[in-house]
Amino acid sequence: MPEGLEIEFYRRLAETALDRVVVAVDAPDAWYLKGGLTAEAVEDRLVGQSFAAARRVGKLLLLDLDRHGTDGVPEDRDREGGGVIGLRFGMTGVLEVDGERAVEKLEYSSLRRDPAWIRFQVTFADRGTLVMRDPRRLGGVELEPNVAHLGPDALALTAGQLRAVLAGSEAPLKARLMDQQRIAGLGNLLTDEILWRSRLDPDRAAQTLDDREVRRLHKHLRRTLDELMVRGGSHTGDLMVGRTRGGCCPKCGAPLDRRQIGGRTTYSCPRHQS
DNA sequence: ATTGTGGCCTGCCCGC
């Protein structure tokens, strides 16, 4: 599923959609529009504009609208927020620009291109498109999304930030790492991989980690994100081959534990993680 | 406040 890494790939792809004038918006699924947004409102807001920048906070992709209209006339500066559209991809959302995908293989999503799965589409004057496909409709589109409640981005997390996130929390380590208000961008697969590499039990209370363990966790967090980014995504971790019912630890061959932690299916090695 | 739970959505996989 798209976690922070995949959304970073999406963001890079979205940069090819910058500075192109929008001529049409298709939002066929009202349920996909969040925060009271309507198809008419998003069309009014986008048509005639272009995207000036593609940013990312955790799993949220942000497209900044150009401050100026196509005629170079300054926009109404009184309008609040500066014009940002937020795209969430849920578990099975895929981004395409001009028919190109940022991620070829997406775990738990389908490779089919059923037109019915198009939840949001922007057409540019050059006839190119930006398309969100989402079979399960767990993503969404929102204007001026609130990013204040998101924690620091996982891809740039410092050791000090990690320490602060874990301090004083009775919550299971894994739940704390996946809490988007604390750290933005870690999903289920990445978190299992990071904790497995760090040899830490996902069910331990977050605050029980000592300094050495926090530093170890931070080292593996950074290393894992860098490595899987190069490999191509969250599903390319070393644990993945064993991450199945009855699966075994790729390190030692011991049967993996399969538990629900923080409401998520969690795989861990009883021999390596404590 | 913090932490946990259930439900949303629907394609796909497994077993019968």
Place this chain on the structure above:
DNA sequence: TGCGGGCAGGCCACAA
């Protein structure tokens, strides 16, 4: 061969 029940998890509302 077709069918039905789980399963997947990001996110949110709500409960304790």
